[in-house]
Amino acid sequence: MDLSIQVTLDCTDPHTQAAWWAQTLGWTVEPIEPGFIRKMVDAGQASEADTMDFNGELVWRIGAGICPVDQVGQMPRQRMVFQRAPEPKTVKNRMHLDLHPGTDKDVQREQLIARGARFLYAGNQGPFTWYAMADPEDNEFCIS
Known part of the structure; x- marks a missing residue:
């Protein structure tokens, strides 16, 4: 069996955590396309409540991912995902x-x-x- 894994971390502030861990590991926060997010909201496939502003960019509220710089866009890739949890640790x-x-x-x-x-x-x-x-x-x- 050939498996790849992704580590997912529950957190209260996924975008801040993603930025902190990307810097810690020497990785990068995976790019998010604000135009795609806006298109999904405009088409009714997502709501404004599903989004937020982070450092002046429109992002998905629920989470963010990081990976090594040279693996951006590749599948599979080493990856950590930070997803919003409703309660603190x-x-x-x-x-x-x-x-x-x-x-x-x-x-x-x-x-x-x-x-x-x-x-x-x-x-x-x-x-x-x-x-x-x-x-x-x-x-x-x-x-x-």
């Missing part, structure tokens, strides 16, 4: 991302904290060490 994630920086973990941790991440704790097992972190909406991830 309240419990620990059952799954999280592990980031493997090409730079020193301490440097990466400080850069992410400066951009709104939160340091949770340092962990280790045998020779392996990691930092547990939380993104701006408190979704856990590790730097290892």
Whole structure:
């Protein structure tokens, strides 16, 4: 079986989360065609309530996607989707991302904290060490 996967993250502000994670991963927010969105609303296939303005652009309210810059428009592709959830996160994630920086973990941790991440704790097992972190909406991830 040949499968590709996409990681989807529930959040309260999908466009802000998409922008934060795109910068974190060195990816890009997938382009959205405002003209297509307007056409769908004008044709009655979507409503104004399905849209919103984000940084001066008309976008779908429900979510946003990111992918590596060189994979924009390709199928399949590595992808993360951020979809609006009606409630904020309240419990620990059952799954999280592990980031493997090409730079020193301490440097990466400080850069992410400066951009709104939160340091949770340092962990280790045998020779392996990691930092547990939380993104701006408190979704856990590790730097290892």
